[in-house]
Structures are given as C-alpha cells and as structure tokens.
Amino acid sequence: MLTIDQLYVNYGAIKALKSISCCVKKGEIVALIGANGAGKTTILNAISGIVPTLSGSVSFLDETISGIPPHEIVKRGISQVPEGRRVFANMSVLENLEMGAYIRNDKSAILEEIDQVFTRFPRLLERKKQLAKTLSGGEQQMLAMGRALMSRPKLLLLDEPSMGLAPMLVAQIFSIIQEINASGTTIMLVEQNANMALSIAHRAYVLETGEVVLQGPAAELAANPEVRKAYLGE
C-alpha cells in the first residue's frame, strides 16, 4: 500500500534520514520504534508532505506522492495524527471533528462518521460542546484520533499516541488503535513505548540515527535480545 524507497531527508546540514526503505501492506499495523532523534517522526512527516524530501520516493497505492503538498496527500487517503495531538484548542470537540472532515462534502455521511467516532470514543460525546483545550491529555488524544478518522483515511499515521499519558490510558488508546485497524484502516505507528507498540503491531522497523537497523515481525523483534536490551529495558 505504502512504499518508501531510499528516502533521504535533511534539516539544513543535519542528515535526518539516510536511505530509509520500508513498506506498509494493506490491513497492517506497522510500528516504527527507536530512541529520540532516530527519525521516526521525520518519516511520518515526509509521508504526509510536511517535510520536504531530498531524494528517494514515497509511493501510495502505486502512485508517487513525494513532492505533493500536504493538503493533497490528505485527499489521497493518508491522515496523520501529529505529535503532541495538536487539536484546535479554541474549537469545541464537535467543531474539531467537523474540521477533520474538511475535504469531504457529503453532509449526511459526515454526520454518520461523527456518530461512529462518538461510539468509538464515548468520552468525546460527553464533552461534545466543550472547548478542546479543556480536555485532559487522554481525551485530547482521542479527539485527535477521531478527527483524523473523519477524513476516512485508508492509511492512518499515528505519532506517539502514548505521549504524556498514564499507563492505564495508554493501554486504552492502544486497544482502540487495534479496533480501528480491525475495522479496516491500515496504521503506521511511531512510538517511544516500544513494549506497547510491539504488542499490537504486525511488523516493526527499528530506527537508529536515521537508518533502519532492524526489521521484521513484531513478535520476532520483541524476542530479539538486542532490541530487548536497547528498547525494552532489560
């Protein structure tokens, strides 16, 4: 579904990504794990067009999407939940969800979608009219995910969904991610919390300073002694 081939990204003189190649197949959850500064978020931003690529290619559904502006990429079916959630603080929960459906015009279908998001996240329904900035961290994460689902993405990019959340909430968010995947959305997930990420992902890539150092089925990686030592705290 998504293929990244020898992708290079520079931030000025800093080489953020060095020849990254990876792929996501339809229906999968693929996790990108690694330490701070490994280039996980940069990969997501390069896919969604927020960061310009230097060379290499990103293709989605057999079409090259590198070099296309971000708002066009959303229309092709890739939706990103940015790092730190970035909900529209001064808009209500409902307005945030409506913004998520900005590229769509079918009013009745959008209302249905909002209903679906509310069934998936009952907490958001309770807080429907509340301003997003008054929500707790976990609720904001739910809102950001709900908002991203509003464009009916084929591929959902999640950037650190566990960031700043209590362990119980993290577990809840991850089970929701699995549910979203089970209902047919392919997911690419960036996580610091390697344990959680490997427990729900089908496959994973381990990144180190802008390069893929390990890859394979998530269960295999979770059992790999090197990974256990470096990322799982053993």
Added chain:
Amino acid sequence: MGDFLQQIIGYINPYYLQILVNIGIGIILALGLNVITGLTGQLSLGHAAFMSIGAFTSALLTIKLGIPFSINLLLTGFITAAVAALIGLPILRLTGDYLAICTLGFAEIVKVIFLNLDSTNKALGLTVPAAITSIPMPIVVWIVVILSIICVTFIHSSRFGRALMAVRGDEIAAEAMGINVTLYKVQSFAIGAFLAGVGGGLYAHFMGYINPSDFGFLKSVDILSMIVLGGLGSITGSVIGATILSAAPEFLRFMSSYRMLVYGGLLVCMMIFRPNGLMGGISFTGMVLRALGRKPHLKTIMEQKIAETSRPGNGNS
C-alpha cells in the same frame, strides 16, 4: 432622495459628522485587519499601507480617469486585494514575528514609493476632488460599513471562515486536515486588504487631501489597537474598538496636551483588566438571543439538569 438626505445631514454639526465618518472608516479598516489578524491569526503591522494604496488608487482613478465613485471604490478594493495577494504569496510563508516585521517593511516601502512618485505628487500629497454621488458622503461611508459587517459576518460563519480559524489554531494540524494553508492565508490577506483599500478610498474622498505620511506605522498600530481592544476575532469587538479609538482623541480634546497620555493609559488598563479585549470570549448573537429570551442562560440550563437528575424514579428504575 439625495437632496432630502443632504438636508438631514445638514442638521448634524459638521464636527460630529466628521467624527462619525472617521468612526465609520475606522470600523471598515478594523474589520479588514480582523479578518487577517483576528480570524486567521496572521499578525500584520502594515494595514495602513493597504489603506494608502487604496487612497491613492482611488484618488488617481477619480483625477486621471474620472471613474464614477461606486465603480471606483470597487475597483480600488480589487486592485488593493491584488497587490496584497501578490506580496502575500511570498511573505505569508513566514509566521509570527517574522511576518510582522515583513509587513512592517512592506508598509515602509509603500510609503517611500508614494513619497517619490510624480503621479502621487511626491511629498506634497494629493488634493482629491469631492466624490460626485447622489447620496451624501457620510451616508455612503456608513452604507459601506454595514455591507462590510454583513460580509465579514458571513465569512466568520462560513466553511471558509472555519478553515481560517483552524489555520489560526494550528497551521500543521490545519494542513493535516487537508487545508491549503498558504492559499487560505493569501485569501484572507486579500480580503482584509480589499476592505482597507475601500476604507482608504472613502478616506481620500472625504478628507479631500491625502499625504503618504498619513499612512505610516502609527496608523497601522492604531488599527491593530482597535481590534485588540475590541477582542481579536470578534466582529462586534472590532466595531466597538474602532468606535472608541476613533472617537476618543476627539472627546479627550478638552484635556489638550494630556489627551494622548490618557489615550495610552486607556489602552494599558484595558490590556491589564481585559486582556482578551472588550468582546473577547463573548458571543454577541448569544447575548441578543438571551435578551430576547430565545436562548436559556447557562444557569437555567444547569438548574434544569439538576432538577432532572434529582427527580425521583429517574435513572436506575
């Protein structure tokens, strides 16, 4: 009709009439900047430059081409908007302070250009003939004010306006929603400039004389103060802010040389006690609906909720 209106206008003290027109023009300018800074969140320190482009364009259209005033105003608006779009395209990629400095620089360039062009009479300024209209000028100004308020209200409540608010809220998130952020910023810049241009055109024809130095940095800050005082993003706020700040220097005139001191003090107190502006966080339509009894007050909603939950047999039975 025109004569009749002229007669009515004749009853009003010309001094007050001038204040009223100043207020009207202030409101048009403030509404324009409110679209750019209040709604879209792009800090512009060069709004007076668009006003000057409007004033000189409109003056030259009258002097050189003798275009009828109504068409003249529209044309002026579009020309100003086109200039804004042209300079907006490169500079609106910047954000925050950088954008503010850029607009500041642009405003200075515009001023210097007008100060050196032969067709704008250099530093001597232009004398603009009175507009030939069937309706008296003060009424024309206020008709434009009302039209502007209607247009801006429409923008605020539209899908387009919602996208602008999203850009103000978080550009990256807006981009992730599929909003072409640069395009929307340029469009909002052009709309704001359109209103500034029209305001400038009215100013030129009402004052009868324009000078590039009238539209300097201080004028831009004046307009910015209006919308900050009223509350960024609020239309009612822009109207109230523009009214207060256009009228204040006149009403404080009795204090002679102290008046600007008081004016400054007013702004400082305002920012301390109501940092979000007079109308910040207040919905004008909500207020009106409540006054008419259409919309229950938050307190009554809460009381109803409490009554519902404490009703016997509710919930578990």
